[in-house]
Amino acid sequence: MKVLITGGAGYIGSHTAVELLESGYDIVIVDDFSNSSPEAIENIKKITNKDFSFYKCDINSKDALSAVFSHEKIEAVIHFAAYKAVGESCRLPIKYYSNNISGTINLLDVMNEYGCKKIVFSSSATVYGEPEENPMTEDFPLHPFNPYGTTKYIIEEILRDLYRADNEWGISILRYFNPIGAHHSGLIGERPNGIPNNIMPYICLVAKKKLEKLSVFGNDYPTRDGTGVRDYIHVVDLAKGHLKALEYIADKGICDSINLGTGCGYSVLELVNAFSRVNNVEVPYVITERRPGDLAEYYADPSKAEKVLGWKAELGIEDMVKSSWKFISNQQF
Numbered sequence: 001m002k003v004l005i006t007g008g009a010g011y012i013g014s015h016t017a018v019e020l021l022e023s024g025y026d027i028v029i030v031d032d033f034s035n036s037s038p039e040a041i042e043n044i045k046k047i048t049n050k051d052f053s054f055y056k057c058d059i060n061s062k063d064a065l066s067a068v069f070s071h072e073k074i075e076a077v078i079h080f081a082a083y084k085a086v087g088e089s090c091r092l093p094i095k096y097y098s099n100n101i102s103g104t105i106n107l108l109d110v111m112n113e114y115g116c117k118k119i120v121f122s123s124s125a126t127v128y129g130e131p132e133e134n135p136m137t138e139d140f141p142l143h144p145f146n147p148y149g150t151t152k153y154i155i156e157e158i159l160r161d162l163y164r165a166d167n168e169w170g171i172s173i174l175r176y177f178n179p180i181g182a183h184h185s186g187l188i189g190e191r192p193n194g195i196p197n198n199i200m201p202y203i204c205l206v207a208k209k210k211l212e213k214l215s216v217f218g219n220d221y222p223t224r225d226g227t228g229v230r231d232y233i234h235v236v237d238l239a240k241g242h243l244k245a246l247e248y249i250a251d252k253g254i255c256d257s258i259n260l261g262t263g264c265g266y267s268v269l270e271l272v273n274a275f276s277r278v279n280n281v282e283v284p285y286v287i288t289e290r291r292p293g294d295l296a297e298y299y300a301d302p303s304k305a306e307k308v309l310g311w312k313a314e315l316g317i318e319d320m321v322k323s324s325w326k327f328i329s330n331q332q333f
């Protein structure tokens with residue numbers, strides 16, 4: 001089966017590309033390198049020792065996308081290409097609505113034109129907004145509260161409408177919790193672009209002495225040690241979930257939303273301590289004010305993924321912090 005991966009040079013896309021190639025799929029990657037680099041493409045080839053077609057292409061250009069579909073016999077798409085910085089989305093909402101939503105509409109239109117009706121969509125647990133309780137199941141109400149999250153929610157709605165209109169479509173909507181970690185080779189991972197917003201890249205740059213100290217955003221949350229609790233999931237586990245999601249929709253019309261998380265929450269301090277202990281490096285930190293818009297605690301109920309996909313996260317916090325550090329230690333800044 002030939003699978004198109006949009007945003008395949010990015011953090012989750014590159015790990016998914018590796019898993020697909022290692023499972024015998026043919027892949028085609030499109031990426032505009034707006035938040036990634038050609039090196040990731042080379043490293044996917046190095047890890048797997050396999051070749052594939054790559055197109056430097058912005059999914060906002062329908063002509064460019066059509067050209068890819070006319071050259072390649074694409075049977076399914078895994079769609080990652082999107083902007084993802086929450087803070088920036090609050091400052092520049094139009095940039096986010098335009099790129100994430102228009103790009104996806106272009107993609108769906110071209111897929112329809114070429115009779116390709118299988119898509120795995122990269123959504124986020126952020127579509128739930130603040131949960132009334134934990135763990136979070138897929139039938140929780142959807143209340144995104146920043147433009148980035150709203151783009152994911154709107155695309156989910158578009159996909160549900162598409163399936164209502166034509167139930168030949170096979171659509172898997174994957175709601176990720178907090179992906180961290182990197183491939184065990186140390187060749188691909190999350191390379192921060194400027195000062196990171198997310199916690200793991202920040203911890204890594206502090207450990208590498210490129211940043212002075214981590215600010216822990218608040219220690220007065222109603223959690224076990226007062227710091228925010230999240231469901232961190234290893235990016236390699238997450239990537240494997242995409243393969244299962246592809247198999248799930250391969251031979252049927254369906255539109256289903258599925259959480260990809262571990263079901264287990266760690267606090268900021270637990271994560272920092274695990275990182276220091278496992279990697280034997282210091283991570284100086286200071287407690288600061290809460291970050292506006294942050295939630296105290298959320299984690300997934302991952303039981304639907306196990307039931308319908310036969311997928312379960314396997315890698316623990318130690319693998320996550322170890323592989324993140326291995327990747328960043330190899331990078332020049």
Ligand code: UD1
Binds near residue numbers: 148202215229
């Ligand atoms: C954020 C996004 C979410 C996105 C996810 C993964 C928001 C509101 N949500 O989630 O939409 O899907 O990233 O990309 O931004 N923290 C610190 N110091 C730091 C950075 C973070 O203490 O320098 C804390 C946060 O307060 C939080 C935890 O670490 O408790 C995780 O933060 P982060 O990695 O930014 O992810 P989320 O905010 O959960």
